[in-house]
Amino acid sequence: MHTLANPHRQAYNQAMSHYQSNSPALWEALLPSPHSNSHKYSRGYVLIQGGYPVTGAARLAALAAARSGAGITAIAVPAAALAIYASQLLSIMAKPYASTLDLYALIHDPRIGAFLIGPGAGASKETRETTLTMLQTAKPVVIDADALTAFARKSDSLKKAILGQCVLTPHDGEFEKLFGLQPADQLPERIAQALVAARQTNAIILLKGANTIIAAPDERVIVNERAPATLATAGAGDVLAGLITGLLAQGMPAFEAAAAAVWLHSTAAELHGIGLIAEDLPGLIPAAWRQLTP
Numbered sequence: 073m074h075t076l077a078n079p080h081r082q083a084y085n086q087a088m089s090h091y092q093s094n095s096p097a098l099w100e101a102l103l104p105s106p107h108s109n110s111h112k113y114s115r116g117y118v119l120i121q122g123g124y125p126v127t128g129a130a131r132l133a134a135l136a137a138a139r140s141g142a143g144i145t146a147i148a149v150p151a152a153a154l155a156i157y158a159s160q161l162l163s164i165m166a167k168p169y170a171s172t173l174d175l176y177a178l179i180h181d182p183r184i185g186a187f188l189i190g191p192g193a194g195a196s197k198e199t200r201e202t203t204l205t206m207l208q209t210a211k212p213v214v215i216d217a218d219a220l221t222a223f224a225r226k227s228d229s230l231k232k233a234i235l236g237q238c239v240l241t242p243h244d245g246e247f248e249k250l251f252g253l254q255p256a257d258q259l260p261e262r263i264a265q266a267l268v269a270a271r272q273t274n275a276i277i278l279l280k281g282a283n284t285i286i287a288a289p290d291e292r293v294i295v296n297e298r299a300p301a302t303l304a305t306a307g308a309g310d311v312l313a314g315l316i317t318g319l320l321a322q323g324m325p326a327f328e329a330a331a332a333a334v335w336l337h338s339t340a341a342e343l344h345g346i347g348l349i350a351e352d353l354p355g356l357i358p359a360a361w362r363q364l365t366p
């Protein structure tokens with residue numbers, strides 16, 4: 073039995089033999105594109121849990137989801153925070169909820185294609201329960217930031233709850249809190265740990281860093297080695313989470329959606345160059361997309 077702390081030699085070998093460097097050839101054919109008969113709902117509806125008092129993170133994620141081509145992006149916001157969210161959103165909708173029941177009613181809208189929870193959500197019991205409610209729909213769910221921390225050392229309960237496609241997007245600190253193990257520095261060990269975590273949770277593990285590892289429960293691994301260090305800036309991870317969710321809502325499979333999002337994110341940062349802040353990234357996603365073969 074492989075464990076995160078002690079991945080078996082076989083897991084190392086698998087890691088190194090399976091690992092592919094991120095490139096459009098691996099996922100380009102699965103990217104969504106609009107059709108002449110598309111309408112906004114058919115292009116994918118993203119629902120993001122918005123937090124309070126940390127409100128910027130969900131808005132950054134929402135901008136990225138919308139720029140990925142999702143037809144509708146909405147943020148479920150606590151009623152007390154509606155004015156804050158609405159004051160800086162135009163095409164993105166803020167959907168207020170006054171109670172947990174209201175929030176769960178928003179989550180059960182049959183038109184929703186994918187969920188994101190975590191950016192600015194607060195690492196609380198409420199966040200954990202909302203995550204479980206999203207997972208119960210069996211629709212794709214991206215679990216990021218505080219929603220990962222809300223399951224600190226509870227990755228078993230997460231596994232039991234994952235019914236559909238799910239992407240977990242930890243940085244090293246979040247990986248450690250969730251799985252109780254600090255990711256290794258060396259790439260082979262990191263890949264092996266991400267693979268074991270993917271198998272243990274039955275989710276895609278996207279372990280962020282200078283090299284980002286995307287590992288699937290069925291042993292597939294992609295490593296993104298081309299991210300510029302300017303991405304080490306507050307909110308860049310929130311943008312990435314929104315981008316993945318937007319691609320999932322448009323029907324892209326989770327492993328490829330994660331790899332494509334990481335590639336677009338790196339390319340957007342490269343196009344900007346020095347002085348990048350997270351706000352710059354969503355607007356550069358279309359230019360990054362245009363770098364792909366038409």
Ligand SMILES: NC(=O)C1=CN([C@@H]2O[C@H](COP(=O)(O)OP(=O)(O)OC[C@H]3O[C@@H](n4cnc5c(N)ncnc54)[C@H](O)[C@@H]3O)[C@@H](O)[C@H]2O)[C@@H](O)CC1
Pocket residue numbers: 126127128129130190191192193194217218221243244245246281306307308309310
């Ligand atoms: N504009 C905004 O509203 C922003 C909100 N954010 C939100 O702020 C909350 C806290 O996010 P944090 O990422 O600070 O999470 P945490 O506060 O949970 O974890 C950060 C801790 O993990 C440690 N750590 C270890 N390896 C790390 C790594 N590779 N990268 C980052 N930290 C590492 C750090 O030393 C730090 O103590 C989240 O809800 C997040 O979404 C941030 O994303 C930044 C932008």
Ligand SMILES: Nc1ncnc2c1ncn2[C@@H]1O[C@H](COP(=O)(O)OP(=O)(O)O)[C@@H](O)[C@H]1O
Pocket residue numbers: 217243280281282283284299300301302303304305306307308309310311312
């Ligand atoms: N040194 C680095 N070089 C390249 N990319 C990096 C580096 N450090 C972090 N990144 C990327 O920047 C993003 C940071 O995300 P995250 O740590 O979640 O930040 P935040 O929570 O502030 O949004 C991730 O996509 C990560 O892969």
